[in-house]
Amino acid sequence: MKVVGISGSPRKDGNTEVLVRQALQPFYEKGWEVSEFFLSSKTINPCIGCETCIETGKCVIEGDDMEFLLREFEHCDALIIGTPVYYRNVTAQLKALFDRSFVFNNRKLLAGKLGGAIAVGRGEGGGQSLALSIIHNYYLSSGALCVPCEINGLSAKADKPGDIKMQENRLRQARVLGENILKYAELMKAKAD
Template sequence: MKITAFVGSPRDGNTKNLTEHALDAAKAAGAETQLIHIGKMSIAPCKACDACKKAGRCIIEDDFQEAEKSLAEAGGIIFASPVYFGTVTAQMKAFMDRTRTLRRKGVLKDKVGGAIAVGASRNGGQETTIRQIHNFFFIQEMAVVSDTKTAHYGGTGVGVAPADAASDEIGIETAKNLGTHVAELTKKLIK
């Protein structure tokens, strides 16, 4: 059972920190884990060339292919993003849009998905950002899970400077609960 997390921040900061907590919890629940830092990779936005409709794959050659392979191999998937203007980062959105052929082929269907969002304000758009990630999971026909009894929607953190989330006890707890829940359902669904 493999759980892979995709971090959409362009820096080593709060989102990566909470994601590591989520993966540690998934590991404790029996999962093999991997973190892919897509925010630091070179993934261009979709240019709507529609070549993927014929080719069956995105024809833009960059770091996307490596990240796509990890997405396809995972049983459980965590998408983690800082809040940028109430939604995911441009880096994460570019990654989502490039997975169009995976949706057409049903590659992510019935995989388990959980979301993490970190903003500078306590109510700075974490829930709207998580909603954006959940929309992606729904459209990919995935099974969406929460962080259960803490924030309900997923890992939800607060931080301004990159190290702030390291002391966000509430955020850390939501991330751990999310990681555990993703692993538990993945274990039930994927043998």
């Protein structure tokens, strides 16, 4: 079984990456294959809206990390996507990934797969609920199944780099998100067997 963890943060080792890694811990412990795809060290160029992929099933943009990610999507069983909140939205880097995913719309690469969401904002009500809704909408539009944390996705407040490391409750909730996805994955596997 395989899980892909995606951080939409352009900041390496930022609060979002910390929470995504924490959510991935239960998968490491259960022996799943884990792929960390952090946009702080990857490049996804924005979609140019040419719609060539509708006809060919292939994106005309080459030379970035999207092709690798498409292979990861094809072979994963679950996803965890996290983003810092920028202007009450996901980051431009994550939005580019979502837009470029249109290339696999006809192939339904995420259909039936499990997905969890994490959003980190500067303050309470800093747009985290909107960012979580955007990630969940991406999952639902792709046929993936949204898995909750304790309530909905994981919403966290952090301002400075490393702030989240001092928030035991949020670190625990990230782990709960991973554990919930594992629980649903095991139920689905048992039902399929």
